[in-house]
Amino acid sequence: MKYKTDSARLNTTISPLSQTDATAANYRKRNANLVPSALIFAIASGVLLSLVHQGNHLHLIRTAPPMVLGVFPLSFQCDGLASLFMGLLSIILISISFYSPSYLNHFKDRIQMGGYWTAMFLFVGSMYGVVLSADAVTFLVLWEIMSLSSAALVASDYSHRVVQKSAMIYLGATRIATALLCGGFLAMHAVTGSWSFADWTFSSSSSYVAGCLILLAFCIKAGIWPFHIWLPYTHPAAPSTVSALMSGFTIKIAIYGIMRILVCGGLNSPEIINLALFLGAVSTFWGILFALVQNDLKRLLAYSSIENIGMILIAIALGLKAKLAGLEALALVAFVAATFHCMNHGLFKSLLFLCAGTIDTQAHTRDLRRLGGLAKQMPWTAACFLGGSLAICSIPPLNGFASKWLIYQTFFKTTYETSSYLDRGIAFAGICLLSVVGGLTIATFVKAIGVSFLGNARSKSAEIAREAKLGMVVAPLFLLIVCVTLGVGAAQSVPFIAKALVETPGLQSLASPDQLQATVQFPIPMNMIALSLFSMSALIYMFFLKTSRTRKYSTWDCGFGTLSTRTQVSSDSFAQPMARIFRPILKYQAKLKIDGDDCRHFPEKVNVEVQMVSILESRIYLPTLALISHASKYLAKLQAGSIHLYLLYVCITLVVLLLVGVHL
Amino acid sequence: MNASNPEIYVIAAAIVATLMPGSLHIRVNLWFYGIVTFLVAIATALTAIGHAEFGLLGVALLIAVLKAVGIPLSLLWTSGRLNVSRDKGCFLPAPLAMHSSILLLGASFFLTKDLPLPVVENGGGGWLGAAAGISLIFTGLILMLTRRLAISQILGFLIIENGIFVFALTQTRGMPLFVEMGVMLDVLVGVMIGGVLIFKIQKSFEHIDVAQLTDLRD
Numbered sequence: 009m010k011y012k013t014d015s016a017r018l019n020t021t022i023s024p025l026s027q028t029d030a031t032a033a034n035y036r037k038r039n040a041n042l043v044p045s046a047l048i049f050a051i052a053s054g055v056l057l058s059l060v061h062q063g064n065h066l067h068l069i070r071t072a073p074p075m076v077l078g079v080f081p082l083s084f085q086c087d088g089l090a091s092l093f094m095g096l097l098s099i100i101l102i103s104i105s106f107y108s109p110s111y112l113n114h115f116k117d118r119i120q121m122g123g124y125w126t127a128m129f130l131f132v133g134s135m136y137g138v139v140l141s142a143d144a145v146t147f148l149v150l151w152e153i154m155s156l157s158s159a160a161l162v163a164s165d166y167s168h169r170v171v172q173k174s175a176m177i178y179l180g181a182t183r184i185a186t187a188l189l190c191g192g193f194l195a196m197h198a199v200t201g202s203w204s205f206a207d208w209t210f211s212s213s214s215s216y217v218a219g220c221l222i223l224l225a226f227c228i229k230a231g232i233w234p235f236h237i238w239l240p241y242t243h244p245a246a247p248s249t250v251s252a253l254m255s256g257f258t259i260k261i262a263i264y265g266i267m268r269i270l271v272c273g274g275l276n277s278p279e280i281i282n283l284a285l286f287l288g289a290v291s292t293f294w295g296i297l298f299a300l301v302q303n304d305l306k307r308l309l310a311y312s313s314i315e316n317i318g319m320i321l322i323a324i325a326l327g328l329k330a331k332l333a334g335l336e337a338l339a340l341v342a343f344v345a346a347t348f349h350c351m352n353h354g355l356f357k358s359l360l361f362l363c364a365g366t367i368d369t370q371a372h373t374r375d376l377r378r379l380g381g382l383a384k385q386m387p388w389t390a391a392c393f394l395g396g397s398l399a400i401c402s403i404p405p406l407n408g409f410a411s412k413w414l415i416y417q418t419f420f421k422t423t424y425e426t427s428s429y430l431d432r433g434i435a436f437a438g439i440c441l442l443s444v445v446g447g448l449t450i451a452t453f454v455k456a457i458g459v460s461f462l463g464n465a466r467s468k469s470a471e472i473a474r475e476a477k478l479g480m481v482v483a484p485l486f487l488l489i490v491c492v493t494l495g496v497g498a499a500q501s502v503p504f505i506a507k508a509l510v511e512t513p514g515l516q517s518l519a520s521p522d523q524l525q526a527t528v529q530f531p532i533p534m535n536m537i538a539l540s541l542f543s544m545s546a547l548i549y550m551f552f553l554k555t556s557r558t559r560k561y562s563t564w565d566c567g568f569g570t571l572s573t574r575t576q577v578s579s580d581s582f583a584q585p586m587a588r589i590f591r592p593i594l595k596y597q598a599k600l601k602i603d604g605d606d607c608r609h610f611p612e613k614v615n616v617e618v619q620m621v622s623i624l625e626s627r628i629y630l631p632t633l634a635l636i637s638h639a640s641k642y643l644a645k646l647q648a649g650s651i652h653l654y655l656l657y658v659c660i661t662l663v664v665l666l667l668v669g670v671h672l
Numbered sequence: 673m674n675a676s677n678p679e680i681y682v683i684a685a686a687i688v689a690t691l692m693p694g695s696l697h698i699r700v701n702l703w704f705y706g707i708v709t710f711l712v713a714i715a716t717a718l719t720a721i722g723h724a725e726f727g728l729l730g731v732a733l734l735i736a737v738l739k740a741v742g743i744p745l746s747l748l749w750t751s752g753r754l755n756v757s758r759d760k761g762c763f764l765p766a767p768l769a770m771h772s773s774i775l776l777l778g779a780s781f782f783l784t785k786d787l788p789l790p791v792v793e794n795g796g797g798g799w800l801g802a803a804a805g806i807s808l809i810f811t812g813l814i815l816m817l818t819r820r821l822a823i824s825q826i827l828g829f830l831i832i833e834n835g836i837f838v839f840a841l842t843q844t845r846g847m848p849l850f851v852e853m854g855v856m857l858d859v860l861v862g863v864m865i866g867g868v869l870i871f872k873i874q875k876s877f878e879h880i881d882v883a884q885l886t887d888l889r890d
Contacts, residue, residue, distance in 0.1 A: 649885075652762065652882070658813060
């Protein structure tokens with residue numbers, strides 16, 4: 009008895025101490041993420057405040073000698089276009105700084121936080137730098153830092169094989185993009201003799217090759233078809249903060265690059281413009297089609313990014329076409345539409361990625377086949393995801409509607425303002441494409457919301473999921489508020505963007521923003537639309553959907569017994585009709601196998617197997633890679649390890665060089 | 673063709689060097705190397721006197737003492753310690769190697785005749801000197817290609833170095849003295865490191881046959 013009391017006392021004396029130790033360590037671990045997050049918040053809000061304070065005044069900063077690369081001074085410039093993108097980045101960063109501390113706590117055993125934050129700060133700094141850079145060398149250096157640090161961030165959780173593979177694919181894509189960009193920049197330097205973007209014009213045929221190279225490089229970075237394959241690998245592998253930033257802003261930097269270099273440089277090659285239009289159109293359709301059939305929530309969002317980026321590229325191409333045809337006002341509308349959609353997509357896609365991250369951490373899965381019923385347990389996340397989805401489906405009064413409205417306006421205007429009948433036809437086809445894509449977008453996000461948030465949980469882990477911590481709810485909520493504000497205030501935000509664009513050097517030849525109102529149906533009667541939509545919904549709810557008294561009675565259920573969670577509409581079954589229609593592209597195969605003695609009337613076991621292969625990957629990329637690695641095997645034989653053989657190479661090279669020296 | 677005095681000596685050096693691949697005896701090769709380097713030293717001295725650059729005379733003296741005598745002696749000592757006197761040869765039999773280096777001597781004259789060379793005033797540099805230099809480089813490469821022992825590799829490398837020196841001497845009338853001294857120091861250090869490495873290789877692999885060192889690739 010005495011012994012017992014002793015041990016009890018011992019326990020009481022020891023346990024508080026060890027507990028405080030544990031909490032202190034825990035607190036320190038949480039603090040480790042709190043401080044850098046606060047720093048990111050400070051940087052982003054500082055930039056945002058200075059942007060608001062300074063307005064769109066033009067600044068060109070050339071750095072003094074200590075801050076040079078070799079003999080080259082770094083030069084930065086902040087103009088209208090740059091400040092718009094900086095503002096977007098700052099807003100996304102603010103929400104990520106809210107989100108990071110609680111989110112990263114879930115990864116504290118899997119991610120090296122020191123490395124993560126180092127790469128994150130490099131990433132953020134280089135993104136600001138890329139947007140601000142005023143010459144090609146500065147741009148390229150910062151672009152490289154951005155690519156490499158983001159690859160490091162993608163590989164944060166590198167113990168998984170999938171993550172390693174994704175990081176390598178992303179790294180490969182960025183290498184090719186940088187190579188093309190280098191080629192384009194060097195060619196432009198050869199043509200113009202200057203590194204400064206301000207001196208670059210793409211209006212002569214000697215600069216078209218460079219323009220094409222630069223366009224392709226940015227297309228790879230933006231994830232335009234057929235260079236998009238890195239996107240659906242990278243986003244699921246990266247932490248959600250990173251994928252939100254990458255999908256929200258990094259791929260927009262490529263669009264920014266196109267605007268800054270090609271559009272401001274006055275690209276006037278019809279072939280390149282048509283190429284951009286074609287690539288954009290295919291990406292839009294391809295992206296949303298593949299998004300619809302995905303089962304991984306983040307993969308779905310990644311494919312939807314491809315769709316939106318394609319749409320932005322289409323708008324830019326239309327703007328260039330209009331400029332070529334001398335329709336300055338139409339060009340302005342198109343560029344405003346592209347920029348505005350860039351902003352909007354950045355906002356709602358980061359929102360959706362953050363929500364996907366919340367679902368991933370709370371339900372421990374992103375697989376739509378295992379989710380379900382989360383709206384009951386995570387109402388705030390559900391509301392934010394719903395808001396983001398409404399925005400991406402361009403439902404008024406959200407911001408997605410405003411920018412898509414402008415894109416549609418551009419298309420409609422093109423159908424009757426251009427003189428070329430080919431362009432009219434293209435624009436008309438574009439309208440049809442846009443409507444199909446709009447429909448598929450709605451289907452995709454109805455599936456995403458319906459399967460993950462409604463119904464009943466399809467797995468144990470989804471059943472026990474709870475609402476996340478405050479920070480992870482506030483972050484998407486903040487973005488949602490910005491989305492709603494931009495949408496409702498479209499009458500103010502659109503002229504603001506137009507003004508910023510017209511103040512950008514290189515775009516000053518565009519029509520004045522005042523002409524915007526005359527050109528498009530504008531201001532968009534956003535408030536009226538919203539009001540009527542809400543009142544309609546309320547009326548429908550009151551008269552048709554209002555639940556009357558619930559009657560409870562048993563009914564004949566064909567002997568099937570009670571309903572289980574597996575009888576709900578699943579992700580696959582929702583996408584099946586569409587997938588069947590487009591099965592040549594998707595390589596969609598569904599195998600249905602019913603077992604039982606009398607399987608026609610009394611099925612005992614039903615087995616459905618759905619198979620899909622990405623045609624581009626299986627038919628083009630994998631064979632190409634196999635070819636390269638096969639060829640490399642032969643090339644590796646050159647490295648025999650024999651000193652004599654190496655000497656022979658040296659000898660042969662010397663003779664060849666001498667011969668070249670003699671005969672050239 | 674009007675060859676100046678230094679040019680005659682460097683051509684003589686190139687011709688003597690072509691005989692080196694013909695012998696598998698290390699001692700003979702070292703003798704040949706000494707003669708070649710001594711001829712180069714004489715050419716350097718003549719150039720120095722011809723252009724009244726007496727810094728170059730010092731270089732000639734250094735070459736004669738350190739490279740023509742010192743290096744062969746030290747390599748002779750190394751081969752004595754390692755107990756090797758004869759190379760087994762590889763890739764080409766010795767007579768064929770010698771004939772191919774003679775062919776390359778001819779080829780280098782043929783190649784350099786049309787080579788755009790820097791024009792040096794006072795008739796200092798001509799294509800004959802360049803041809804001798806390039807021929808020496810070829811001979812060195814042939815020597816390295818057709819020998820198995822690490823000592824012979826060092827010897828081949830030294831011949832190449834001689835070739836580069838001859839090329840520089842006849843084309844630019846010698847490099848600045850300090851550069852020359854630096855190069856000389858590099859060669860000496862290279863030979864020393866090479867000697868030490870040969871001992872190391874002998875110790876770890878129990879032979880100094882480079883043809884068998886193929887496992888070192890990744």
